Amino acid sequence: DAGITQSPRHKVTETGTPVTLRCHQTENHRYMYWYRQDPGHGLRLIHYSYGVKDTDKGEVSDGYSVSRSKTEDFLLTLESATSSQTSVYFCAISEGAGGLSYEQYFGPGTRLTVT
Amino acid sequence: GNSVTQMEGPVTLSEEAFLTINCTYTATGYPSLFWYVQYPGEGLQLLLKATKADDKGSNKGFEATYRKETTSFHLEKGSVQVSDSAVYFCALSDTGGADGLTFGKGTHLIIQP
Numbered sequence: 001d002a003g004i005t006q007s008p009r010h011k012v013t014e015t016g017t018p019v020t021l022r023c024h025q026t027e028n029h030r031y032m033y034w035y036r037q038d039p040g041h042g043l044r045l046i047h048y049s050y051g052v053k054d055t056d057k058g059e060v061s062d063g064y065s066v067s068r069s070k071t072e073d074f075l076l077t078l079e080s081a082t083s084s085q086t087s088v089y090f091c092a093i094s095e096g097a098g099g100l101s102y103e104q105y106f107g108p109g110t111r112l113t114v115t
Numbered sequence: 116g117n118s119v120t121q122m123e124g125p126v127t128l129s130e131e132a133f134l135t136i137n138c139t140y141t142a143t144g145y146p147s148l149f150w151y152v153q154y155p156g157e158g159l160q161l162l163l164k165a166t167k168a169d170d171k172g173s174n175k176g177f178e179a180t181y182r183k184e185t186t187s188f189h190l191e192k193g194s195v196q197v198s199d200s201a202v203y204f205c206a207l208s209d210t211g212g213a214d215g216l217t218f219g220k221g222t223h224l225i226i227q228p
Contacts (some may be wrong), residue, residue, distance in 0.1 A: 034213075041220060043218040044218075045216070048215050090158055102208040109157075
């Protein structure tokens with residue numbers, strides 16, 4: 001199994017509070033991703049990173065920001081949580097270059113509830 | 116843009132039945148195609164992949180063939196087990212960059228003994 005951990009694994013927070021989720025990898029992979037999973041939507045990309053300090057937006061980036069100051073850590077921040085951000089959040093990593101197959105490996109997920 | 120369409124289910128089968136989960140895609144380039152599996156309470160695990168037309172991916176008795184002419188990547192297994200009960204996701208990665216996967220909505224598979 002790829003060495004990916006997410007913290008916290010569960011969190012309940014109130015509307016309007018800031019929340020930071022952490023993804024940590026031990027594989028030294030270049031690419032890291034944040035997805036959210038919601039019933040009826042599958043997984044949707046929030047943000048991704050293609051290197052230290054290099055990030056870009058995904059399909060559902062509004063209300064989220066990210067930072068990557070080290071290869072192994074990718075942080076997702078909800079500046080002011082809303083009930084619509086209640087979801088399960090998955091981090092993924094990919095080695096990237098070296099071929100056409102950008103397969104990704106996923107962490108165990110963080111279940112976030114915004115009340 | 117890219118998109119993936121798959122049956123959502125739930126799909127309920129008896130043990131030892133033949134399984135097919137349909138997946139079709141729309142992409143601008145020549146994507147790589149994946150099947151992921153998610154067991155209850157866990158993250159997604161890569162099940163199999165194919166990177167070019169006519170490639171067949173296989174793993175744990177599951178197979179899928181990349182059909183460019185029908186833009187499909189259907190998942191099959193000859194004899195399912197109760198332990199195969201999970202949610203299955205079809206996904207694609209477009210060429211030219213590692214800017215994330217596009218997922219289908221997932222198919223919930225239930226295998227009854």
